[in-house]
Amino acid sequence: MTSETRSIGRRLTLLLAGVAALLSLLSWGMVTALAREATQRTQDNVLAASATTIAETLRTEQGEVRLELPYAAFSMLGAISEDRVFYRVTADGDTLTGYDDLPQPIAGRQGQIVFDTANYVGVPIRIASISRGILAGDGPVLIAVTVGQTRDGAGAIASELSRLAAILSVAFFVVAVVLSAFVAQTSLRPLNEIAAAVSRRGPSDLRPLERPAPADLAPLLAALNRLMARLGESIRRSEDFIAEAAHRIRTPLATVRAQAEIALRTVSGEPEKDRLRRIIRAVDESSRSAGQLLDHATVAFRIEDLASDRLDLADLASQTVAAMDPTASMRDIRLHLQTASAQITGDAVLLEAAIRNVLDNAIKYSPEDTTVTLTITRNEAEACLTVVDQGPGLGDEPVAALTERFRRGTNTDGIVGSGLGLTIAADVLRAHSGRLELTTAPNRSEGACVSLVLPLA
Amino acid sequence: MRVPCLALGVIFWCTGAALALEIEDHHLFPGTGERVLRIVSTTDLAVFEPYILAFQDDRPAVAVDYTVVSSSEMHSAIRAGAQFDLAVSSAMDLQFQLANDGYAQRYQSAATETLPDWARWRDLIFAFTTEPAVVVINSTSFTGLDLPVTRQELIAILRDNPDRFAGAVGTYDVRESGLGFLFATQEDRSSDAYWRLNEVMGRLKPKFYCCSSQMIEDVAEGELAMAYNVLGSYAAEKLAQDQSGQMQILRMQDFTNVMLRTVLVPATAQNTEAAGAMIDMLVRLGMRDDPGDWPLPSLSQTSTGEAIGFGPIRLGPGLMVYLDPLNRRAFLAEWENAMEQR
Incomplete structure (x- = not known):
């Protein structure tokens, strides 16, 4: 009895499912990262717009820096999410208005927006800052406008997208597993067809299997056909041998019997005749036994097939x-x-x-x-x-x-x-x-x- | 001339934080148990009393300590760490800033979930009324005149009859009243007629008030011909009691500010369980469809259909713009220029 190892179909399915799981996980991770990036950028854009809008209202009046926070600068921050808003405007480092402990990122070039992530009042916030030089009474003053916002809204959107991506990944994985099973089944079909064709054959049908087979199975098919050819040859040789043996045994026995019959007719003494009759009977018996032995061999051989x-x-x-x-x-x-x-x-x-x-x-x-x-x-x-x-x-x-x-x-x-x-x-x-x-x-x-x-x- | 606020001027030492609170009214509704729900509010005691009694119907064990202060007093007291379990205010901007700056606690319940998005923010602030700003007039002062329905018409009437209205126009002192400031800044944002109206009123030597109730009272008694930007809910309440029949409420058709009365749980609150129960009750009343016998209107009563524009003032960071010291200073300077003409 041959011992069975794990089925190729199942192994193939498991392998493909493993690959699918890996890809699903990978795509989920990527979508999640992209969602975070995208929501972050959206928030950054709004923060940048808000800071820019504030910076644009800066002006000097009688040598004093004047600032009027535009309503839109804050209402736009409230439009996309319910996030807490913090702001700070500094002139040469001194707070002009706003939350004077709000961290301010290191300013870049004038007019350039700098983003940063910081912790403020115990929560993580995203900050956009823009600096702008303005000519006040004694000379140029560097004004920095910083707008910060908590990241709950962005986080919620990113989590929601991540959750959706997770659901999609699981669905993708399930579909991939079903397809894997189908693919495994399909790839093994030629093999199963060959097996079916072989088992459908009659007992003495040793013709070579001539059917189209995938290149991978061609060596197997060729080997199978060679084996059948050898088997056919071996059977033919056995049959030949049996026929030959029967012939070789029976022919001389027939000659002996014929000679004994002739002798029986020519001798006259009763004891000799009796001896000859016994010879003839023994020859008959031997001939029959040879026949039976051959029959027995034939039977043992043909019963297999x-x-x-x-x-x-x-x-x-x-x-x-x-x-x-x-x-x-x-x-x-x-x-x-x-x-x-x-x-x-x-x-x-x-x-x-x-x-x-x-x-x-x-x-x-x-x-x-x-x-x-x-x-x-x-x-x-x-x-x-x-x-x-x-x-x-x-x-x-x-x-x-x-x-x-x-x-x-x-x-x-x-x-x-x-x-x-x-x-x-x-x-x-x-x-x-x-x-x-x-x-x-x-x-x-x-x-x-x-x-x-x-x-x- | 300015009428002083109806402040009792009681110096009150708050537990926990040593700070003086200028209390306008105070009442303790005793309960059968030991627990006390401390409410600080801008809402007049008479207006809010039915709500407290309804609350105690459900929870007789809880005593309710009700303190009425001005909205700015409340704002600075809570910032300074005064211990209250619930803060009810009509000054949405100040309430919003408290929540934004982390002076409010999160609260979430099945009741608050039913609120529309515009009536809550981050589960920190909950609105339970919508109250329009209206014009209240004494009809004897308007005899022979067409009642104005827009600000343009109001400006024309005031301009054309200076004798009749001189010294007889009242409005909020926006320097003192948080709600007045909110109404003024929102009008500034929404209507260009606001400043022209201010100019016209300024020429008539207007009287300034801290609170709607006093203004309405003066109109009913004939001391004022007109009060501009008063709380519609208070006016309606007064109108129902008024016997003289001279008081009349006008709603401007061109634009009406609709304020949300909001409630929040301060970060320092102790009895948050009772505070939550009170919020649930207020929210349920806010969501009611049937006006009923309650002194304050529900969320649906004034917000749908009647209000022109974007509906109630939006709870959002935009509210903080006018609270910015620079902005506030600039706005008040402009307001004083218009109102106090020499």
Whole structure:
């Protein structure tokens, strides 16, 4: 079992969401800073206008500095916020009017406005100051006009904007997370499609996957296709080997049997004839065992990669009966087939091997001049092929044990066998979700009854 | 000739700060408990008494110590640290300056939240009345004349009948009265007819008063033919009691100053809980729709529709402009020039 690490989709989503969170936070910080800057500038502009308006009313009358605070200078400060207002006008450093402890920023050039932030009466205030020279009685006097205002209004606007920015950032983040999930899903779609295409394939479909894939997935696809090609090659080689092996074993055995038959006809001594008959029987048995071993290998191999074709059990049975008929008639055994059409799905080669092995067993254990009956029955869900012989039956052993590999019945003395026949049939039926039922024939005192039960298509 | 103010001239030592306060009137409304709500006010006791009694209906335990002073007295007393729990004044500019300079405490309640923006500032000052400045005349002095409805017409009438009006015109002494100064400066700002009117009045040897009530009294008694810029609320109150039927209230159509009577909690206040309750009551009465039996009008009564211009005088830093010593000196000099002609 392969251990699963965190899903790429989730990792991608988390990564993108992390980036989005960072960007949201960054944009919130920036908007907040900008809002502060903007409100600060707005306040500065109004303060500057106020200080300038006051400075413009400065004049001298009979050598004395005269100042008339214009109503607008203060009312404009009250127009944008409910902030406290402080002011101070100095002439050469002496307070002319206003709050004489109001801090005054260091004056810049004449006519230039200087801004400052200070603490006054325990609250932070913003100050604008403008200085202007004026010719009074004894000479030039430097007048400085300073206007200060608390920063509650500006702060409130900045906080409100910051709050709005926070809401927007959160909304942006949520949208980004949703989009991230969507993007992750979309980017992984080709991968999922390839996985689906591979799992949709039939058991023996080892053709290369030929579908457009993103460049990133091309190496994976190529590797997958190479693996399938190698697998296909390996399967082909195994099949070749099995066919080759069967051929190599059966051909010399056939030659031996033919020679033994000829010898049997030419010798006259009864002991020699008997010896030759035994040779022939052994050769037959070896040939059958080789066939069964090959069948077993084929079954083990094909079960991994089961074909699911639509088949008629009746066709399979009659084909097998036709193939086995010569063997049966050599011992004067009649094969009696009672067919009824039964549609099943499965692997024709395997099912035929199963029927052949069951039938072969029946023929082998039947006495000469008897009948083996094959009956196909069906109910709603299952089809059943029953093979009944008139042989000695299955003995006293538990019937389940008979399907174990190389296990033979207790009453088989004198008959050569490999013990593989029923094992093959049971394996095939299990692979087809069916089962092998072994009973002693119901209506005769002796004889075995083997049923191959398969689900209907 | 100047009529002296109706000051009792009582020297009163305030707790905490040693300062002399020129008290015009004082009354203690005893309560069942020990707590005392100390109110300093420019509003005449008779006018404010119903409010105090209504307050004590709700909270009989709280005694109310009510002190009437002039607005400038109140202003300097609170600046000097006099301990009051509530300051009620008609001089918006002085009240505003107290709040701006940090002599007021913040107060916030469900009631104050209902006030419109123009009727409060920074949760420090709360307005609870709107009171117009009106002209009060004695109709016998105007027999045979068209009643003026604008300042232009008023100027014409005064100019054309100097014999009839000489020595019979009264107005605030803006040097003494904070409210008079507020009305005068706001008129200066809003109407160019103000100074011409002053010139004309100055030629008639006007009488100067500290307070609306005295001016109205003199008009009702026939000593004055006309009082300019008196509180409409006081005049209406007096008109209701007047039996002679000679008194008449004129509202100038060209421009009317509407003053907000405001209340604030001084920074030195002790009994802020009771002060808050009183503010809530005043604000609720200020927001009432039905005029009722109260001596002072509500916020909605005079502010909507009737007032021409921008409505009531705005609570804002602009109010501090005329309080600037230089500005004030210049304004008073000009006013004296116009009013006291030799």
